[in-house]
Amino acid sequence: MKQRAWATFFLLVLSVGTLSVASAAEVIVYKSPTCGCCSQWVDHLRANGFDVKTREVPDVTPYKTRHGVPSELASCHTALVEGYVIEGHVPARDIKRLLSERPKVTGLAVPGMPLGSPGMESDTKQAYNVIAFDKAGNKAVYARY
Numbered sequence: 624m625k626q627r628a629w630a631t632f633f634l635l636v637l638s639v640g641t642l643s644v645a646s647a648a649e650v651i652v653y654k655s656p657t658c659g660c661c662s663q664w665v666d667h668l669r670a671n672g673f674d675v676k677t678r679e680v681p682d683v684t685p686y687k688t689r690h691g692v693p694s695e696l697a698s699c700h701t702a703l704v705e706g707y708v709i710e711g712h713v714p715a716r717d718i719k720r721l722l723s724e725r726p727k728v729t730g731l732a733v734p735g736m737p738l739g740s741p742g743m744e745s746d747t748k749q750a751y752n753v754i755a756f757d758k759a760g761n762k763a764v765y766a767r768y
């Protein structure tokens with residue numbers, strides 16, 4: 624009986640370990656060293672359990688081009704997570720939904736820098752959309768705020 628209890632305990636530890644690894648998705652963020660709202664978005668992701676690594680670069684534009692971000696969807700920072708591209712101030716909950724649904728898209732973008740989005744905290748709230756995009760030029764609204 625005692626042995627069985629230990630076996631259950633170890634199974635629990637194993638499954639909890641696996642879960643935490645799965646939830647701490649690694650995010651690589653390309654940002655300019657002087658971008659304050661980029662750093663605040665990084666804090667937002669970390670507060671929501673993401674394992675964020677930042678890459679300070681003098682010009683983020685080549686990274687956007689390389690990873691297929693359409694110029695009209697461009698924002699400040701560009702991030703990579705599990706094969707997806709995240710452009711701009713995309714809320715953590717939409718990235719989590721993306722990683723669980725795994726749609727066939729290149730990534731998600733919040734074009735520009737809307738006030739009130741994560742990392743752009745403000746008393747003024749602008750309505751904005753999270754846009755899913757692919758390399759063929761298709762775009763669709765993924766979430767509305």
Ligand SMILES: [Cu+2]
Nearest residue numbers: 660661699736
């Ligand atoms: Cu920004």
